[in-house]
Amino acid sequence: MIMCLARITVGIIVVLHTIPSVLAADFRIDDMETQITLSGEIAPGDAERLARIFLSIKPQGGAYFYPSSVYLDSPGGDVGEATRLAQLVRTLGLRVATVPGGKGVCASSCFIIYVAANERHATGIDAVRSKDSLSPVGVHRPRFRIAE
Template sequence: MTDTADTGTPRGKQRNPVARVLMGVLVFQLGIGGLLILGDMQGLRLPTFGPDAPRLTEPVRPGDQRRTFRPDRDRPVTQPARDPGQLPNRLVLTQTDGTTYRLEGGISAGDADRLAAMILQSDPRPETLILQSPGGSVQDALALGRTIRAEGISTQMLRGEFCYSACPYLLVAGATRDISPNASVGVHQHYFGQNTFLPAAFAVEDIQRGQAEVMTYLDEMGIDPLVMQHALSTPPDEIYVLLPEELERYGFIEAQD
């Protein structure tokens, strides 16, 4: 008897797109790994392709979605719902109204355990988290995201506010997700691993392990891992801003009738 998901689709076939993406990521990383090793041995820098990306203050249009990633300098062009001022370097949880809380700031090492404890101890317990973050620690974002999903907490983004880099992993963890069409969600390549003194050949293993964890996590959260094609092709000093139709396509938001 064929094992099927709730939709009646054979489970093996359902997983094939994920397997293809994982294989593509592996091939991509092996190629990058070879270039890194060559650069490590010969003191070379990887080339960059195409013109420099414009700043975040420039409007984003289909096919023109890569922007320089300087969150300390640039904000999306859309007028935000409120001026948050200078965001903190670590995540801050602030009650706004009843069971609605804001979760804002950079994602630092240790934030997952610290914020999970705060969420579980809050009275009243958060039911909705309004997110705004330039990103940070991927591992902490994944761990905190799993707490958000386990607690059945919804996530939200308001007009003109942003969620970049590792922040979308918190966003997709929401039991439900409410994203303003004028909010800005962006992805790019991540740094993985802690030891910068190892040769690049060893760093490749960290990259592959980290990307596998991210792909598994996205699949757990019901997000199409093909969104990673944009992340993998965008360097860490740039951000790829997802359009509303892409947020729908990859499962961040429900399809509109």
């Protein structure tokens, strides 16, 4: 009975671990593999998922071509995970930008990723700057909960 319960528990853990969270950010890599778009709420495990994208890239013609840019379109989310994503962006030397054309937003904990990059843009990396092309970058005062 205990062995059966242990197998069921392990099975449930494996299934839950493989199902993406509804709140997790979505990562899309473009056809040329030059940029990644992070969209949606930042959730635990997102930094690991981004790292796996880089680890899964196969060589082309004997050379590795890695994405050099990350487009951000997120209302924020988990601060700890955003910090881990920021460390990854900084370590890999990625450029960051908001989704061009005013169609995206980088707010709350997403801002941590935005400021971590050496090169950052609020209009898209190659976008022509105009009032209509700006995407908002939002910052707010952090909220802390103190355990009673």
